[in-house]
Every structure is written in C-alpha cells, then in structure tokens.
Amino acid sequence: MGYEILDPTVDPVVAPGSLAPRLTTLEGARIGLWSNMKINADALLDEVEKILREEHGIASTQRGFYNAGRVMRFEEWGDIDGCDAVILTHGD
Amino acid sequence: MQLFVECIGVDVQKPLRSVRRDSVVRKERPHDLHEPWVTERIVGKRAEGDPSPRLEDARELGQGAHAIREEEQREATRDDVERPIVEGKRFRVHDLGPNVTKPRCVDRGREPIHHLGAEIDADDTSLRADRGCRRYRAGAPAGRHIEETIARTDTGGRDETFAEVRVERHDLVVRGRRLIEHSGDARLDIVGHQRSLAQDVGPLSHSPASVWYTREIDGAPALTDELVARVFEISDPEDAIEFCYAQGWTDGLPVVPPTAARVREFLAVGGRPGDDVVLEYVERSRTVTVEKVAINAVMAGCRPEYFPVVLALVGAMGDPGFMPHAANASTGGMALGFVVNGPIRVELGMNCQGNVLGPGNRANSTIGRAVRLTQINAMGSVPGAGNELTGDGPRRPILDRSTVGQPGKYAGYHVPEFEEGFPSLAPLHVMHGFAPEQNVITLFSVVGHLQISAHAERTAEAIVDTIAYYLVGSGRLRKGGECVLVIPPENAEIFVRDGWSKAAIGDAVYERTKRTAAWVKRSGGSTTGGVMSARGGEVRPEDETTEVAIAGSGRDVNVVVAGGPAGAFIYALLPYGGGFAIREITRP
Numbered sequence: 075m076g077y078e079i080l081d082p083t084v085d086p087v088v089a090p091g092s093l094a095p096r097l098t099t100l101e102g103a104r105i106g107l108w109s110n111m112k113i114n115a116d117a118l119l120d121e122v123e124k125i126l127r128e129e130h131g132i133a134s135t136q137r138g139f140y141n142a143g144r145v146m147r148f149e150e151w152g153d154i155d156g157c158d159a160v161i162l163t164h165g166d
Numbered sequence: 167m168q169l170f171v172e173c174i175g176v177d178v179q180k181p182l183r184s185v186r187r188d189s190v191v192r193k194e195r196p197h198d199l200h201e202p203w204v205t206e207r208i209v210g211k212r213a214e215g216d217p218s219p220r221l222e223d224a225r226e227l228g229q230g231a232h233a234i235r236e237e238e239q240r241e242a243t244r245d246d247v248e249r250p251i252v253e254g255k256r257f258r259v260h261d262l263g264p265n266v267t268k269p270r271c272v273d274r275g276r277e278p279i280h281h282l283g284a285e286i287d288a289d290d291t292s293l294r295a296d297r298g299c300r301r302y303r304a305g306a307p308a309g310r311h312i313e314e315t316i317a318r319t320d321t322g323g324r325d326e327t328f329a330e331v332r333v334e335r336h337d338l339v340v341r342g343r344r345l346i347e348h349s350g351d352a353r354l355d356i357v358g359h360q361r362s363l364a365q366d367v368g369p370l371s372h373s374p375a376s377v378w379y380t381r382e383i384d385g386a387p388a389l390t391d392e393l394v395a396r397v398f399e400i401s402d403p404e405d406a407i408e409f410c411y412a413q414g415w416t417d418g419l420p421v422v423p424p425t426a427a428r429v430r431e432f433l434a435v436g437g438r439p440g441d442d443v444v445l446e447y448v449e450r451s452r453t454v455t456v457e458k459v460a461i462n463a464v465m466a467g468c469r470p471e472y473f474p475v476v477l478a479l480v481g482a483m484g485d486p487g488f489m490p491h492a493a494n495a496s497t498g499g500m501a502l503g504f505v506v507n508g509p510i511r512v513e514l515g516m517n518c519q520g521n522v523l524g525p526g527n528r529a530n531s532t533i534g535r536a537v538r539l540t541q542i543n544a545m546g547s548v549p550g551a552g553n554e555l556t557g558d559g560p561r562r563p564i565l566d567r568s569t570v571g572q573p574g575k576y577a578g579y580h581v582p583e584f585e586e587g588f589p590s591l592a593p594l595h596v597m598h599g600f601a602p603e604q605n606v607i608t609l610f611s612v613v614g615h616l617q618i619s620a621h622a623e624r625t626a627e628a629i630v631d632t633i634a635y636y637l638v639g640s641g642r643l644r645k646g647g648e649c650v651l652v653i654p655p656e657n658a659e660i661f662v663r664d665g666w667s668k669a670a671i672g673d674a675v676y677e678r679t680k681r682t683a684a685w686v687k688r689s690g691g692s693t694t695g696g697v698m699s700a701r702g703g704e705v706r707p708e709d710e711t712t713e714v715a716i717a718g719s720g721r722d723v724n725v726v727v728a729g730g731p732a733g734a735f736i737y738a739l740l741p742y743g744g745g746f747a748i749r750e751i752t753r754p
Contacts, residue, residue: 077403079423081396082461083541084416086451110696143492143744145448166497
C-alpha cells in the first residue's frame with residue numbers, strides 16, 4: 075500500500091452570478107471612478123476620465139474610494155447607484 | 167443557554183475511484199466540504215425555560231448544507247424536551263418517540279454499534295463496545311437519568327453496557343433522529359467521551375482518539391471518523407516531500423507530509439470536529455475548517471499539542487477589526503505577529519527569552535509557520551507575483567502580490583511573553599482584561615521591525631525618549647492603529663526600578679511620538695507611509711490640528727516583555743494597519 079497524504083488546500087465555492095447589462099454607448103453616461111486610495115490610482119483615473127470625456131462623450135463622472143482589503147458594506151459605496159458604469163482602479 | 171444541532175441533508179456514500187498519474191494514485195473522495203453530505207449545524211440557542219428552538223439563529227457549517235425539512239422541524243418540535251435540564255456532567259437519553267429508528271454507527275465496515283442517543287430498552291445489552299472500534303456508548307433506559315444506571319453498574323470491561331461519562335461543556339441538544347440532551351458539546355462529547363472514559367475509569371478503549379463527523383450512510387445517520395480532504399497516494403514514501411513541493415503546497419521549505427494518522431492526532435487535541443469552521447474567508451469564498459488547519463499544522467512541523475494555539479490564531483483572523491484579505495494579498499507584504507500569554511507557553515516549551523523571534527524553538531517557529539501555510543494553502547494566499555511562469559508547483563492563482571515579501575512571512579513574529587521575569591509589568595493579556603491564568607493570543611499585522619538600541623539610557627525617561635526618537639523617524643506616524651514594543655529584560659529592569667507600569671510606558675511613547683500632520687509634511691514625511699500621499703505634500707489648514715502618532719493612543723502601544731538576559735535591544739514591531747485581534751486559546 076502506498077503512502078497517503080492529505081490535501082491542505084481549499085477550493086473556493088463561488089455562488090453563480092451574472093454580469094451587469096452592458097452599456098450600448100458611453101455617450102451621455104455618468105461614469106463612476108473608484109480608487110483604492112493609492113497615489114497612482116488617482117493618476118490613472120485622471121487619465122481615464124480625460125479619455126472618456128474627449129473621445130466618448132460621457133456626461134459626468136462620480137469619484138469614490140473603496141477598501142480593497144475587505145468586503146465593503148453596501149452603504150460604504152456611497153452614490154455609486156447613480157452611475158451608469160463604474161471603473162475600479164488598483165493603484166499599485 | 168442551550169444549543170440545538172440538527173441533522174440535515176442526505177447523501178449516499180459514493181465508492182472511491184482512483185486515477186493513476188505517474189507514481190501518484192489520486193483518490194477521488196466524495197467528502198469535499200461542498201458536497202451535500204449530512205452535516206450537523208447549529209440551528210439556534212434556546213434560552214433557559216424556552217422549549218422552542220429558534221431556527222432563525224441557524225449557523226451553517228461548510229458549504230452545500232441542505233435546508234431543514236419541515237417534517238424534521240415538526241418532529242424536532244414534538245420531541246422538544248420540557249423535562250428539567252440536568253445540571254452537572256452527565257448524560258441523559260430521552261424518549262425518542264415512536265417514529266425514531268434506532269440509528270447505527272458504521273466504523274469502516276465493521277459491525278455496527280449504537281451511538282449516543284440510541285433508544286435503549288431496559289434489558290438491552292447491545293450497547294457495548296464493538297469488537298472492532300472498542301468505543302463505548304453511554305446510554306440509559308429511556309426517560310431515566312444515567313446517574314441511576316451508573317449506580318448499579320461497574321465501569322470498565324468490554325461487556326459492560328453502561329459507563330460513566332463526564333464532559334465539560336455547555337448543554338447541547340441534538341434534534342431530529344438523535345435526540346440527546348447532555349452536559350456537553352455534542353462534538354466534544356464524542357471525543358471527550360473516549361478521553362473521559364480513560365480518565366475516570368481507566369483505559370477502556372485502546373483505539374486511537376478520533377474525531378467524529380456525522381454522515382448519513384445507507385439512509386441512516388451515522389458517525390464516521392473518515393477525513394474529508396482529498397487523498398493522494400504516493401507509491402514511494404521517499405517522494406512525499408517532493409510531491410508536496412510539486413503541488414505548490416510549501417513556503418519554499420520542506421514540509422512534513424500530512425498523513426491521516428498525523429492529522430487525527432491533531433484533531434483529537436483540538437477537540438473540535440474536523441468540519442467545524444474556523445474561518446470564513448469571504449473575500450475569496452473559502453471556508454477554512456479545523457481539518458484543513460490541522461493538515462497545514464502537520465506540514466509546518468507542529469506537535470499535536472500546539473494545535474489549539476494555531477486554531478486560535480487562524481480563527482482570530484476572522485475577528486472584527488482584523489482584515490485577513492489585506493494580510494493575504496497586499497503588495498505591502500505584511501507578516502503576521504502574535505503574542506502568546508498564559509501557562510500554555512510553559513506547557514508547550516515556547517521560548518520567551520534569547521532569540522524569542524527566532525531561530526531555534528520548535529513551538530515558536532512551527533506555530534507561526536502553520537498559520538502561514540494555512541494562508542497559502544487553505545486561504546489561497548499563494549505567493550509569487552511576476553513568477554507565474556516559474557516556481558515549483560502547478561499554476562495556482564497568485565493572490566499574495568507582495569512586492570518584496572519579508573522573512574517574517576515564514577513563521578511570523580512570534581512573541582511568547584516572559585511573564586515570569588517582571589511580575590510588576592502586567593502581561594499583555596492582563597492589560598487587555600484577561601485573567602493571568604487564561605491562555606491568550608494577540609494577533610496583529612506587521613510591516614517590519616525596527617531595532618532600537620537603548621544601551622546608554624539609564625532611566626525610564628531616557629529609554630522612552632529614545633524609543634520615541636526612532637519611532638518618529640520610522641515614517642510610520644499615522645492616525646490610529648497599534649504597535650507592539652518588545653522590551654528585553656535589561657530595559658525592563660530599569661522600568662521596574664523607576665516604578666513604571668506598562669500603561670505608563672505606552673502613554674509616554676504615544677505622547678512623545680505625537681506630532682501634527684503639518685509637522686510631518688514640513689519635515690518631508692507622509693502620514694500614510696508614502697502609499698496614499700507623497701512625502702512632503704501640501705500642508706492644508708486642517709493639517710495644523712490633525713494629530714498623528716505611532717499608535718492611536720497610549721493603550722494601543724502594546725508593551726511585551728521578552729528576550730534574553732543581556733542586550734538592551736528593544737524591538738518595535740511596526741504596524742501595517744491590517745488589524746488587531748485578541749482571543750482566548752481553548753482546549754478540550
């Protein structure tokens with residue numbers, strides 16, 4: 075008989091989910107720009123906002139911060155519901 | 167308070183199948199936690215005098231648990247006991263009612279025996295140790311207290327029907343088909359059952375200590391000690407260490423191959439069922455069980471008696487205020503630090519003196535390593551950002567994105583406190599409200615350490631001045647948070663001589679590291695460690711009144727006495743901001 079060893083790993087068990095509906099156009103959209111509060115995240119979002127405004131005609135943006143170290147409570151997301159789409163940025 | 171446990175869900179044991187791959191035969195077992203096995207789940211707590219269970223208090227164990235069927239609920243309610251609860255440490259078997267069948271226990275295909283709660287007739291002699299498993303089951307004629315039965319019997323011997331059992335936990339009621347009310351946690355009871363028999367009446371059982379899971383086998387609830395982890399069969403034991411490397415299960419150092427026998431030893435000491443949940447790592451959708459922590463503790467080189475400490479540390483990662491995901495994934499590369507207090511330090515042979523932070527002591531090192539291996543394997547904090555195409559193991563997702571990492575990630579910053587050295591400096595756990603005799607761990611995240619030489623300082627005032635000087639220069643002043651100061655005996659003696667308490671030390675360090683945010687910026691620093699704001703940024707009006715320090719308050723400066731007898735090297739364990747948790751170590 076061989077030598078039996080046990081698996082120390084745990085497989086994730088993820089509940090099935092679905093993607094949010096895709097926007098057909100960015101024209102006139104309100105885009106959320108959420109940062110993980112790191113310096114470079116804001117710099118990246120500034121560039122992204124510039125492109126979205128100049129090249130895709132978005133109407134407005136909403137800025138916010140999120141904590142990448144834990145699951146955020148719903149109320150911590152602030153005015154995110156008012157956005158048509160949201161970009162989350164990790165600034166590392 | 168009483169706890170209810172229900173049997174829920176049904177599945178049938180599937181036969182094992184084997185897949186041969188090179189020299190490894192991998193056995194696919196249907197025992198994965200997310201398989202719909204019968205599990206016992208705590209469904210509520212009953213207040214004293216309230217006979218009805220509160221199902222809305224249900225806490226699920228593991229994944230894939232089925233909902234409680236209505237008929238089971240009705241049966242459970244009907245069988246609810248209104249008899250007075252027996253205080254003390256005895257068993258009592260209730261009248262299970264006409265619809266309850268006699269459950270059976272299958273132990274690895276041997277003769278079935280009855281398990282706890284079986285309906286027993288007055289002259290039923292079938293409740294005896296099975297020839298194979300040699301475990302005793304206590305029982306009594308329905309409706310009668312076991313005290314009466316014990317009074318008439320002798321304990322010991324395989325042919326005895328009854329035996330005295332003592333357990334040491336709170337009352338527990340098992341609902342459904344096995345309705346038992348006894349003074350003890352049902353799970354501990356099963357383990358403690360065997361152990362307490364040995365303690366009270368001599369070594370009645372010779373089988374190794376086991377931890378029991380509830381399974382439904384052939385349609386009936388049963389107990390089994392089969393572990394749930396996948397099993398890999400290595401044809402040559404010499405290959406086991408290399409196999410673990412090949413799977414990516416290590417921290418870069420060799421591990422002890424986790425056999426079932428070794429893991430069971432740990433589970434027996436831990437006193438909790440293997441499928442008990444230690445930590446729900448919600449950010450990565452992983453449920454970390456006692457069994458998985460035990461496997462990783464074996465791999466780390468722990469002895470079984472270290473396991474309760476490891477369990478406490480892993481469990482503490484799920485406490486409010488501690489962010490395990492930050493510890494597992496951050497580019498900042500934090501290590502975990504922990505202080506151990508209480509008599510357990512001495513019992514386990516932990517080192518709290520010279521080289522307390524390592525190397526050299528098995529308990530110190532392996533306990534910390536067990537937590538790290540649990541992070542890597544069970545929590546998926548696989549290191550190696552940028553190295554996805556190289557490395558020892560298969561391509562598991564890289565979660566630990568630490569830029570540089572650090573040596574503290576191998577075994578943590580382990581600090582058993584030298585409580586015996588300076589009794590006037592209260593141990594850390596006492597500072598946080600625990601009794602001296604309690605065994606306690608304090609868990610925190612550490613970005614690194616700063617060695618502070620305090621050899622020239624001859625007074626307590628001078629020492630804290632020096633500590634504060636170096637901490638201010640560390641660039642870690644911020645709002646809130648904690649830090650840990652490890653004070654060696656040479657400096658602790660001076661604090662005691664000058665009549666300083668730990669609280670006084672903490673307050674002094676806090677006050678002397680306190681600056682305004684404006685001061686920090688004008689000095690060229692950052693109040694976020696340079697991560698969220700650049701050094702020397704623009705000074706805003708509010709910065710003139712915003713205070714920062716090495717910790718949130720004097721109380722958040724955690725002073726720990728440890729280290730060798732010579733050398734005035736104070737160690738500041740610098741905070742990361744990933745949280746702080748304190749928890750008692752529990753042992754059966």
